[in-house]
Amino acid sequence: MYYLLVNVGNDSSVITAIKDREQYLFDKGYTAIVGLRDMYSEAYLAFSHAIDNSVIARFFDEHNRIIQSMSRPSEIHFVFSIMEIEAWILSMFSLFAKLERIPN
DSSP states (O other): OOOOOOOOOSSSGGHHHHHHHHHHHHTTOOOOOOEEEESHHHHHTTTOOOOOOHHHHHHHHHHHHHHTSSSSGGGEEEEEEEOOOOOOOOHHHHOOOOOHSSSO
16 A cells, blocks of 8 residues: 655645645546645634534535545545644654654
8 A cells, every 4th residue: 555645734725735636646546535634723713713513514514515526526535633733743754664663
């Protein structure tokens, strides 16, 4: 299994980056695309400064609508993290290499 991690540098750019690159990635042999972004972002704060299920639902609906407009929506998945730690840990690929060398 091969995978590609791409840091697009901005939470609001993740879905756009997927849309812009989806055909290229599928043409190169990738079988799935998974987007990850922080739910609690500047765009979220424009609607609420607390956890609000209606705002979360709005984000889900908007991203799902965009994914459904893409060429292979069943192979494109989107995950929202909370408070970003999940997203930036994934971008630290060298951390996983170091952890693999730690004896049990």
